[in-house]
Amino acid sequence: QIIDQLKAIGSSADWSRSAYTLSPELSRAVREAFVRLFEAGLIYRGHRVIHWCPRCLTSLSDEEAEPQETVGKLYHVRYVVADDPSRAITIATTRPETMLADVAVAVNPSDDRYGDLVGRSVILPILNIEIPVIADEYADPEFGTGVVKITPAHDANDFEVGVRHKLPMPVVIDERGTMREVSDAQGRVPQELAGLDREDARERMVAMLRAGGNLVKLEPHTHAVRHCYRCNTVVEPRLSDQWFVRMKPLSVPALQAVRDGTIRIVPERWEGVYIHWMENIRDWNISRQLWWGHRIPVWYCDACGSDPMASRTDLSACPTCGGPVRQDEDVLDTWFSSWLWPISTLGWPDTNTKDFKAFYPTDVLVSGPDILFFWIARMVMAGYFFVGKHPFHTIYLHGIVRDTEHRKMSKSLGNGIDPLDVVSLYGADALRYTVIAGMGLGVDIILDPNNVEQSFAVGRNFTTKLWNIARFLLSNIGDDDVQPLERIPSERLTRADAWILSRLDATIAEVDAALGPPRPGATERWTETERRAGMRLNEYAERTRAFVWGELADWYVETTKGRLQSSGEDRDVARAVLVHVFDRALRLLHPIVPFVTEALWQRLPQSDRTPDTLLATTAWPLRARLAWPRAEEFELAREAVSGLRQIRADYGIAPGATIAAVLIPSSANARAVLAEEQALVGRLTRADISVSGDPPPGAAAHALLSDGSELIVPLEGAIDVEKECAKLTNELTQLEKQLAFLLKRLENDGFVSRAPAHVVEGERQKARDWTERRERLREKVKQLCGT
């Protein structure tokens, strides 16, 4: 239905198809993007050491090669000076197997210890060949022995040194991580090492070094080793030809957008991470040696040897010489199509589509921080480069689901929770509500895979509650027309009606505040207030739940029970208010409880709804009024109910027993309120309530309401005077203690003169109220305890 409605408002996209499939539309967009970058000189082919996964057999970008803390060993190896066998230098390495491809050793030019060796040679152990000692800033005098071996083909940094010093670059490890001479090695791999896996070769090399007396020492060493993000295999630096995107020019507007507030990242602290990455951005290796993916749209002509040609259409012959051409064998990094997502889904490269004009830029991009660089930052760059505009104005980064030991849920650890299991057990809404309610801004969500029921109890209980409220409403509302609230004259509303309507308004206001001001297309800097506001989804979930459960169900629904059974005009008022409030509650909840709210809303009797309207497309609720007369007065009735229930519990009065209770108002207004609400209070507490000026004689339980009105429950025989006396005395003691603190604060000149006036006035009012209450309590205690 929603898809139909989207189509009805002009969307022409095929919404049933994932943007990630290799659809012709996406292929066209990917090729267009590649060619545009190529023509702009931002894509180039480079020969260098890149990250390579020997299991996936493909190159990886910097982001795909994840550094992981690894405990390894630091091997100290002795290299004898060629022209002075009495002298040797020691070199530290974590990867002795790459020694076979060493072409030099480097020392820092400022390092006095080795100055005389620069330009001379040392003997590479095992191979017994001479390699030069060179001076290069790359060598850090502070680390290890200050001498570093240079292996240009198997280390990205060594490669740079190799380029600077025009060194040969023999390759001794192949694409599968096996020891083998691949190019220019000239007999560097000994027979006994050939064909060994790099790990095995390391063991063997160490043994050989030790046997030759060249292993000086071996110590534990913790360092970051890059692993393939897909299969977790240790990444092998590998010398190869790859395609790269020059990122620096692309990063300029993307950096500016976050700096000037065009794009806001929530939580804010990620902005720093984003900015740091952008400022230090490195070229993006986009070619992959995989079978599945968008093939790189570049053709080569072997006949005339012209430069590689990028093309929007497949080439069958060389445009220069007419000779045969061949297409590049590699495919593109999957993220190369992903970064086009905000534009490709809307029809790009055609920007005249209805979708594009209607929906670009979009509003909020929701994602986990783990793909901030892979995807989000690149989408921003693509938006600016290809369309000239930001793709969204807000980036919302949510937490990651973890187990009780705070580990990411993963298949290999077996600590995951299958969402589909949760859906079948408790429903999709229970899952959704639980996760949103449990997700503070910037905080991970902890769920217990060993106790799925308890983990999702919040959502399950709440959605069930919602369902049951509707069951009550629908079975008690009857078939007569329900009036829209606007047609009910406000003087017909009861205090309970006014109270729930005011609570609804307050809830709407608080939810709006939690979600924050909508600011599409903002271009100036966000204010501090706005920066802090918004996107607090857990607060939104909690506030709506508290309203629906704690106020609507626990109080208002209970107050309507009598009225709905009656047949007077008041019944229609109650029905109108109940339907109105529940309708608004469903609208507020719909984004986090979509299925249950939609199903219930469809059954609500409402005169202004056409049969095919969806809750999903109705308007977000607005506050009705600034104030609801008499709403506040209902609090006195609620207090009376709570007070009575507490007394019942304290004295263990049988739940089924009806008791008598007397309310003694503290003012004329309180008298009016309590007299009008006494029937309701009585029904909610199984009590016969009377409002009187005088306390009844005999032993009784007492409660003092906040306005000074009293609640007295005569309990002749059942009452334990001593206990009642102790209870009130305790209450009095507490109050006196707090009052003493308060008065001390008010006597403090520092407080009175420096605190803002409204704070001081608030405290004074409080002092008056407490003093009044204290007097009444003292009276009671005197009466009861006879002291």
Add this chain to the structure above:
RNA sequence: GGGCGAAUAGCUCAGUUGGUUAGAGCGCCUGCCUUACACGCAGGAAGUCGGGGGUUCGAGUCCCUCUUCGCCCACCA
């Protein structure tokens, strides 16, 4: 090695520019199958706000420091 964040009830977390007696859910205790709901209702217990110091009339909130976790970045072999 840099940078950032967190520490509040048994557990998971709120607490918005410092200002009532610090809150919620789950769990726990007591009593209830009250005709919407036991996935429920009513009542209740439970916190030296990680330790120490400071600023302030006033600190869970701001500053310093220590401890313990976590995240991001980084070519130190």
